[in-house]
Amino acid sequence: MATPTLDKADTAGAPEPGFADSPYITVTFRIRRFNPEISEEATWEDFQLEIDPKERVLDGLHKIKWELDGSLTFRRSCAHGICGSDAMRINGKNRLACKTLIKDINPSKPITIEAIKGLTVQKDLVVDMEPFFQAYRDVMPFLITKGNEPTRERLQSPEDRERFDDTTKCILCAACTSSCPVFWNDGQYFGPAAIVNAHRFIFDSRDEAGEQRLEILNDKDGVWRCRTTFNCTDACPRGIEVTKAIQEVKRALITRRF
């Protein structure tokens, strides 16, 4: 068994999450501002800040809000990638601000930050999430069973449990849906997140409403709109294989086997 010692950790060169001992750098956050109380026009605004590159983009946004401009508005809560509040477009890619370290996005150039696309911007980085959650509700995202409930738990083999493990990780951040060109062009499309959550139930051996859910997704605004651009898979901060899940739903629609 490897017994770690101080030496080992030090020479392993594991980067320390230090604040005091690491050099601060100056970065520019170029943020897309919008506040209809002030103007109907959205504008870009630059902020310069001194920050440790090992900190999160979210830390940078907080620094701006807390020290430079209190009106900068964004959603956040957990600050470590599990609540799904702070999906935004960072340097043109959808990411969670709390899961993106500044050093990983080339801080030598201005870092652009704007609201996710395809949902109405309400103020700065805050969008209207209602259409997104509506699509989620539309796929009936809850277990549906028939007959009497057992007194103990329903049995499920580890293999059956594994079958839908990936899609249970979704935190409903909308990074996938708002990176999808089909969704941008037509907000009626259910979008990848709703399909991911339908997948989570369709492939759950305990669920008995797979046919119903598949019919919903067979709709003109359903899975067939997907053009397999893989943007969603790239965007997912939970590492869910979104495109694969959509493909599995498509296959299930053809074979009616799941």
Place this chain on the structure above:
Amino acid sequence: MKIHKYDTVIVGAGGAGMRAAIESTKRSRTAVLTKLYPTRSHTGAAQGGMAAALANVEEDNWEWHTFDTIKGGDYLVDQDAAEILAKEAIDAVLDLEKMGLPFGRTPAGEIDQRRFGGHSRNHGEAPVRRACYSGDRTGHMILQTLYQNCIKEGVEFFNEFYVLDQLLVEEDGVKKSAGVVAYELATGEIHVFQSKSVIYASGGTGKFFKVTSNAHTLTGDGQAACYRRGLPLEDMEFFQFHPTGIWRMGILLTEGARGEGGILRNKDGERFMEKYAPVMKDLASRDVVSRSIYTEIREGRGCGPEGDHVYLDLTHLPPEQLDAKLPDITEFARTYLGIEPYTDPIPIQPTAHYAMGGIPTNVQGEVLSDNTTVVPGLYAAGEVACVSVHGANRLGTNSLLDINVFGKRAGIAAAEYAHTADYIELPENPAAQVQAQVENLLSATGTERVAVIRKELQETMDANVMVFRTEQTIKTAVEKIGELRERYRNVSVQDKGKRFNTDLLEAIELGNLLDLAEVMAVSALARKESRGGHYREDYPNRDDVNFMRHTMAYREVADGGKDSIRLDYKPVVQTRYQPMERKY
């Protein structure tokens, strides 16, 4: 100002709030007011599991679980409540499974269980596998499953509505709940919700610490709303410091990591928990492990150039096991520390994690206005409440359990009460206090900044009322908090708008944190003993003669408007367990 009328109003949409909503929506017209979207709640951050003596993998029973809970809480637990918790745990887990929760499974297809700190077989003989889990995202799965079932039941949510005031009306000498006042984030509009019953399920208050596992939004809003209206707060000095937070960041790394075999080591590579807890070792209760870590650090055996942390070592566990059982926390180490847990140990330090104290309730979730009097129509459940099942120190996996058991109980009780009760007439100008608070902050021109005061508060809390406390450190904190509360009166916000004014809300949240921090410090100062999460170096022993009792803190307002804290005490409910010395 808009006025709404509901039978039942629930404040908060984490685990406790949504579990309550599922019950109360079936029985009464219910509105859930939540400052976040429900799925953003911090229940989703819980990782390791939910305890229940299912005995799926080895012998276990709920009586052992009751004992562990009481012992874990250093005998400050109300034993009748702990019995309910442990007994109803089994159905609480089975309920969730039937709602669709994807638990980990045994080869036979039953719900799998893992070890967790403080949970033992036969009253402390050896660790027992009692925690039902879903990878290391059990809280996430509970939050998702409850939200999914809220959708199924048609629960009515008011998302991004901040409850800022609790309306209490005195009728025949009894304080009753008339409803709540809320601020709508999107529009800045103030709403009054008149209701027959109100359930607080708004979570914890951990953001008054700097190194914390708590979300930015955990600012004790429910506790503060009740406290300001003269209701007591119970046992606020008891706060849990989780042993394994990511060094300096505080992000939680589940105790399940030690349940799977992870080991804590000091700079010499020594498995130091063997010295402090010969039987349970790394799986002793959290207060014990956190103190042991700091003892190692103080005695010069901490790791790193500043010797200010220790290691959580998972390197001896097979990578497949880490991938299957601990995928999220291993990813946190990679993302935030750049460390590969397959090959390198993870630097950790204790992190402020959980408020054992809160709004006092009985086992039906009814809120108390003193040691015994119920406030008709007012309920609380989950971390905001103090039943008290956690006493002086909560066992891991008992909070996910608490929100399910007592969330369900509060939901049923509140809805049933709403059937028998009438609306209480609203006070004149029900929104006056909130309107004044909002207008004052928006028009203020003071020079103090919210972020500056908050940072100073967090620093003083970390330095003075964390794992080790003395009369002197606590007094320093009390003084500092007093100074910060003064300065807070001179605070102003930059955003003066109505739309999504999170600047304003952060100012309001800071006001809540300041009030609650003061209650915590003042309660801690008066408790001249060491028990569970409250450790006084100047009084290192438990003192059952003088302090086997719950603290009850009340806000008193003098004629001139100056407020102060009055402390009172409430007896602990004991059924069959006599206090013993706590050894692990």
